[in-house]
Amino acid sequence: MNLQPPPGVSLSEAADFLAKYPQAEAIDVVLTDCHGIGRGKTIRRHELESLYLTGRAMPASLFGQDVAGDDVEASGLVLNDGGSDKRCWPVAGSLGFQPHAGRGQVLVSMYEADGTPFDAEPRHALLRQIARARAAGFDPMGAFELEFYLVDRERDAAGRYQPARYALTGRRPLAHNTMSVDELDEMSPFFDAVYEGARHLDLPLESVISEYAVGQYELTIRYRDFARAADDVIVGKRLIRSVARRFGMEACFMAKPFGRQAGNGMHLHLSLADDAGGNLFADGADGKLSPLMLHAIAGVRDTLGDTMLVLAPFMNSWRRFASTVYSPANDAWGLDNRTTxxxxxxxxxxxxxxxxxxxxxxxxxxxxxxxxxxxxLGGIAAKADPGPPNDGRLAGNNLGGRLPRSWLDAIETFERSAFAKEALGARLHRGFTAVKHAEWERLAHEVSDSEWSLYGFVV
Known part of the structure; x- marks a missing residue:
């Protein structure tokens, strides 16, 4: 077995952490599964250096589990080799401290026994695409936005979840208060703790706003290297959840937790830089949009239908498209048009x-x-044309045409997609498809309270 750490992983990162945070008696080791959920273990302080020297064994079957952590045998990742472990190594630069918890945290990534990346891991799929971009002379840069609800642990008289009380005053929010600065002040003890944690986790959180629904908020993250931008989402969601628990509330990252209120999006901002850091998507001297960016937009548009399962991976994800005020259910593009x-x-x-x-x-x-x-990248290679921008409001649910119309449709479209298989790799593509089929079947057998109230004693 190869016990050489991947490039960039250095024992000095662990030594510096231990010296800086003598109070950290434990470190959370986080491997991100196909759902974006952190799987792993909590190690003791004296074990940290060995993680950087020899890695840590974890089962590859973690990537063949459904969202509840149950094995999906059809994924091809469960006990296919007798259940042996793979080797996990730290993601360079991801070791940080969680002041609210008193523990450290480090992201890890999985490798085969010979040191090659484990090809069913989503992070490695992204790194392969970044390597492809760099081979073509492009350095991807980006950032994500995080929308979420803060929810009370206490349910209302009807048994429904409700918005969390403000951390400062204890009052319960009753109105949308979109972009209210006073609302942020009332929740400021919570956000102060989030920003303090972000400072120790190298998480470049920026502005926070109260969003378009009662109890909904959005945090933006600074633009940077594309791989770190994706890491930031994992670290950010975990930080927000963990801090919320210590304030007696829960952070909810469901796409549509409340049927009549706004959904939670994760908008991705992307550009390509040259070797000197210059933005290749920058406007031309004549003020016109970059042809390179237009080709890229065309490529994303052309593959959007194939990738809807990635963008909306759960049954609940599709509820977000039922009311599409700021949740585009189309493949259009536009200039400063939030309905595209x-x-x-x-x-x-x-x-x-x-x-x-x-x-x-x-x-x-x-x-x-x-x-x-x-x-x-495919659009750039083909010099594809995105067509004219849409300059009007796209109202209602525009799924259809080139896009799947339901979760099951998206699963089947993804399964047939040569693009998705090529982009993610055959093993990840097969595993993700199987897991989503299993989740669909699991929920297809569930009868909801809404069905009972609507149909139970009428039809």
Whole structure:
């Protein structure tokens, strides 16, 4: 077995952490599965250096589990080799401290016994697409936005979840209060703790707003290297959840937790840089949009139907498209048009980029980033034409045409897709498809309370 760490992994990172945080008696070791859920273990302080020297064994079957952690045998990842472990190594630069918990945290990635990346891991799929981009002379840069609800542990009289009380005053929010600064002040003890944690986790959180629904918020993250941008989502969601628990509330990252309120999106901002860091999507001297960016947009548009399962991976994800005020259910593009799937924000010149608005915050950021970059690179290679921008409001649910119309349709489209198989790799493509089929079948047998109330004693 190869016990040489991957490039960039250095024992000095562990030594520096131990010296800086003598109070850290434990470290959370986090491997991100196909759903974006952290799987792993908590190790003691004295074990940290060995993680950097020899890695840590974990089962590959973690990538063949459904969202509840149950094995899906059809994934081809469960006991296919007798259940042997693979070797996990730290993601360089991801070791940090969680002040609210008093523990450290480090992301890890899985490798085969010979040191090659385990090809069913989503993070490696993204790294392969980044390597493809760099081979073509492009350095991908990006950032995600995180929308979420803060929810009370206490349910209302009807047994429904309800918005969390403000951390400062204890009052319960009753109105949308979209972009209310006073609302942020009332929740400021919570956000102060989140920002403090982000500082120790190298998580570049930026602005926070109260969003379009009662109890909904959005955090933006600074633009940077594409792989780190996806890591930021994993670290950010875990931080927000963990801090929320210590304030007696829960952070909810479902795509559509409340049927009559706004859904939670995870908008992806993407551009390509040259070797010197210059933005290749920057407007031309004549003020016109970059042809390179237009080709990239065309490629993303052309592959959006094939990738809807990645962008909307759960049954609940599809509820977000039922009311599409700011949740585009189409494959259109537009200039500063929030009703289109792909929006070119008004930030012009050197800051020019595009925003992919379809994914819910429940999606795996590595998979979203991988298929978006793969689509963009394909469009660039083909010099594809995105067509004219849509300058009007796209109202209602526009799924159809080139896009799947339901979760099952998306699963079957993804399963047939040569693009998805190529972009993610055959083993990850097969495993993800099987897991989603299993989840669909699991929920197909469940009868909801809504069905009982609507049909139970009437039909």
């Amino acid at each position: 799937a792909i929006r070119v924000p008004e930030t012009a010149g050197k800051a020019r980029h595009f925003e992919h608005r379809v994914a819910g915050v429940d999606a795996n950021p590595y998979l979203v980033a991988a298929v978006t970059l793969a689509g963009a």
